[in-house]
Amino acid sequence: MVGALESILGGHIVSGVASVPVGSVRDFNNGRKVRIMEGAAHNLPDQPALCAAEEILSVCRGAGEGEVVVAVISGGGSALLPCPIPGVTLDEKRTVTELLSKAGANIKELNTFRKFISQTKGGKLAEAAYPAQMVGLILSDVIGDPLDTIASGPTTPTRTTHHDIITLTEKYNLSQSLPQSIQNILSRDRNQTRGTESTRETVPIENGSYKHVHNVIVGSNRLATEAAAAKAESVGYRAVVWSHSVQGEARLLGEVFATLAHCAVESGLRSAVSELRKTPSFVNLIRENPAMARDFDHLKGKLARIAEDMGRPCDFCLISGGEPIVTVTGDGKGGRNQELALAFSVKHHQLKQESGSPAGPCECVLVSLGTDGQDGPTDAAGALGHSSILTTATAQGLDGEESLRRNDSHSFFSALDGGQYLLRTGLTGTNVMDIHCLLFTSIHP
Numbered sequence: 001m002v003g004a005l006e007s008i009l010g011g012h013i014v015s016g017v018a019s020v021p022v023g024s025v026r027d028f029n030n031g032r033k034v035r036i037m038e039g040a041a042h043n044l045p046d047q048p049a050l051c052a053a054e055e056i057l058s059v060c061r062g063a064g065e066g067e068v069v070v071a072v073i074s075g076g077g078s079a080l081l082p083c084p085i086p087g088v089t090l091d092e093k094r095t096v097t098e099l100l101s102k103a104g105a106n107i108k109e110l111n112t113f114r115k116f117i118s119q120t121k122g123g124k125l126a127e128a129a130y131p132a133q134m135v136g137l138i139l140s141d142v143i144g145d146p147l148d149t150i151a152s153g154p155t156t157p158t159r160t161t162h163h164d165i166i167t168l169t170e171k172y173n174l175s176q177s178l179p180q181s182i183q184n185i186l187s188r189d190r191n192q193t194r195g196t197e198s199t200r201e202t203v204p205i206e207n208g209s210y211k212h213v214h215n216v217i218v219g220s221n222r223l224a225t226e227a228a229a230a231k232a233e234s235v236g237y238r239a240v241v242w243s244h245s246v247q248g249e250a251r252l253l254g255e256v257f258a259t260l261a262h263c264a265v266e267s268g269l270r271s272a273v274s275e276l277r278k279t280p281s282f283v284n285l286i287r288e289n290p291a292m293a294r295d296f297d298h299l300k301g302k303l304a305r306i307a308e309d310m311g312r313p314c315d316f317c318l319i320s321g322g323e324p325i326v327t328v329t330g331d332g333k334g335g336r337n338q339e340l341a342l343a344f345s346v347k348h349h350q351l352k353q354e355s356g357s358p359a360g361p362c363e364c365v366l367v368s369l370g371t372d373g374q375d376g377p378t379d380a381a382g383a384l385g386h387s388s389i390l391t392t393a394t395a396q397g398l399d400g401e402e403s404l405r406r407n408d409s410h411s412f413f414s415a416l417d418g419g420q421y422l423l424r425t426g427l428t429g430t431n432v433m434d435i436h437c438l439l440f441t442s443i444h445p
């Protein structure tokens with residue numbers, strides 16, 4: 001991205017932010033085009049990240065009328081751009097994040113709190129750049145691409161109020177455990193609205209956006225799933241994207257894909273859809289996720305059209321994306337994509353055994369991987385799932401079901417057939433959540 005920016009601007013970048021007067025270029029670092037300041041090792045805000053954030057803020061504050069500040073923002077930005085408000089230390093900020101994460105807060109809630117105690121988040125970066133113009137080039141790692149949540153929305157006005165913070169504190173029972181400095185801020189004026197309120201009068205906002213900022217989503221799960229579909233079509237598959245809002249337990253999702261795969265091969269796509277509606281794992285998944293349910297309603301129409309052409313699906317590819325979760329209860333090593341691929345394999349194997357029907361006209365393989373190239377705390381991006389791996393595993397002294405129970409998908413796939421079902425891409429340098437592809441491939445005699 002830095003390279004791309006360099007070629008767009010021919011300009012100078014400080015840790016991802018560049019400020020250029022229209023038609024010329026600001027020299028940030030003795031003529032060097034790019035200055036990279038690394039921080040936030042292990043995705044936690046640290047001193048180097050604080051130094052980078054301060055430098056970026058000062059670039060923004062130094063930008064004037066007639067200049068354009070380009071901010072490239074990716075997921076992980078919350079940890080990469082920490083600059084607590086005066087009176088709150090970096091350690092205290094980390095404590096709040098840890099307390100909320102451990103208590104089960106989701107990313108929206110976590111970032112709501114982060115915005116409250118930050119000098120960069122919740123639009124403050126954009127406010128620092130005013131009256132310069134700002135362009136935000138944003139890579140989304142959040143379902144639905146909400147600009148105010150991705151990286152805690154440094155270029156988007158926040159609607160967070162003091163009341164929201166109190167509500168969150170009470171919801172997660174944190175009133176006593178929050179650092180004293182934050183408790184003091186909260187008790188100072190329970191009715192006051194914080195966030196960008198103090199400067200809102202001077203920085204114009206229209207329809208929920210800053211008038212001087214133009215934000216563009218340049219990378220997202222939607223783009224990634226559409227690109228995957230285009231690729232599948234180019235190699236001879238008929239491809240359909242189900243959803244890019246997939247959430248819920250990875251294991252349940254694996255079972256859903258297995259049921260769909262099995263029923264589609266046994267009796268066609270139409271019956272697979274009706275069967276899925278009766279499947280408890282699917283009913284549970286969509287009950288919790290209206291976006292997935294809505295996408296499924298659209299999918300039914302698309303699948304019905306494909307069913308007319310194909311009857312039973314062959315050389316067909318169903319794609320989805322999003323960010324499932326794994327509630328880790330076992331002592332094993334794995335990631336949500338490897339767990340999803342293992343759950344798919346176990347369930348598909350079970351369904352095939354129960355039905356006892358002969359091999360169908362096509363093979364089903366599930367590909368599940370994280371677009372950042374790292375699935376959980378492992379060196380793999382994800383794994384391939386297939387019903388036959390359970391039999392191979394047994395022959396190799398491995399127990400797929402037990403590995404799943406212990407959340408040990410990585411150890412399982414590493415040991416199976418010399419690790420050939422693991423997908424190892426290396427770090428990709430970007431993150432637009434996870435992608436799942438269910439491939440139906442014709443078996444040619």
Ligand SMILES: Nc1ncnc2c1ncn2[C@@H]1O[C@H](COP(=O)(O)OP(=O)(O)OP(=O)(O)O)[C@@H](O)[C@H]1O
Pocket residue numbers: 141324325326327328331332333334335336339370372374375376377407408409431433
């Ligand atoms: N043994 C395990 N089996 C399956 N999943 C696991 C296991 N241990 C951790 N995870 C999952 O890995 C994820 C944590 O890894 P990571 O730090 O890469 O997540 P993340 O920061 O949410 O991911 P990303 O950076 O891809 O958004 C969590 O979703 C967690 O549930």
Ligand SMILES: O=C(O)[C@H](O)CO
Pocket residue numbers: 074075076077078079107111141142149150151152
């Ligand atoms: O940085 C963050 O806040 C998360 O990755 C979501 O964008």
